[in-house]
Amino acid sequence: MKLIKSIKIFSYILIPLLLIYDISIAFFTNFRCFYIFAVDGNYIYYVFSAIITVGVLGITLMSIALNSISREYIGFEIKSLIEFNSSPVDMLSLIKHVFMAMSLSVGLLFLGFPNASTAVLFCIIVYIGVNSYILWLFIIKDTEKEKLILLEIEFCLIHDEYQQISLFIQRISCYICDQTDKRSKESLPSAFKCLEEIEKGISNES
DSSP: OHHHHHHHHHHHHHHHHHHHHHHHHHHOGGGTTOOSSOOOTTHHHHHHHHHHHHHHHHHHHHHHHHHHOOOEETTEEHHHHTTSTTOSOOHHHHHHHHHHHHHHHHHHHHHTOHHHHHHHHHHHHHHHHHHHHHHHHHHHOHHHHHHHHHHHHHHHHHTTOHHHHHHHHHHHHHHHHHHTTSSOOTTHHHHHHHHHHHHHHHHHHO
């Protein structure tokens, strides 16, 4: 999503700027009167602990939330939808960036750079917070799931991934057959819409 990309770009700008600022304070005496805020000796240790705690806890809670949801949407498990190319939350990218932030915080702790460490903490809180909110919206809103499946169908058709399209047809068709004997048919229009999109895409290809 554009919001997550914007947060990444902001982080890539803010952290290096404050890192340069910390280096200037450490090595050039003329800059030592320009502290952003006064900190005591233990501050950077608190920030480091917060970065590790937020990072590990954020990833763990999001993973537990995904793996504990057994609910399906028109034949797809929630955790399998998150693995789609068009998914609003990229868990692998999230884990990679969080571990990069934690690794960077180790170096900043060793060097004693409080401003850059604070920037890392701020960025990791915003990054995990936004991803968690987007994931929560995706879980509770069926419209978001339908939108994702349609985007993935479009992606597969563009890249000629007909094996994946065949799997989609099989899953959605099985879901429709199962729902004909049940009272709850709320998601049937979405299932038919996805099949129509596949048929339309294949027709355009031929």
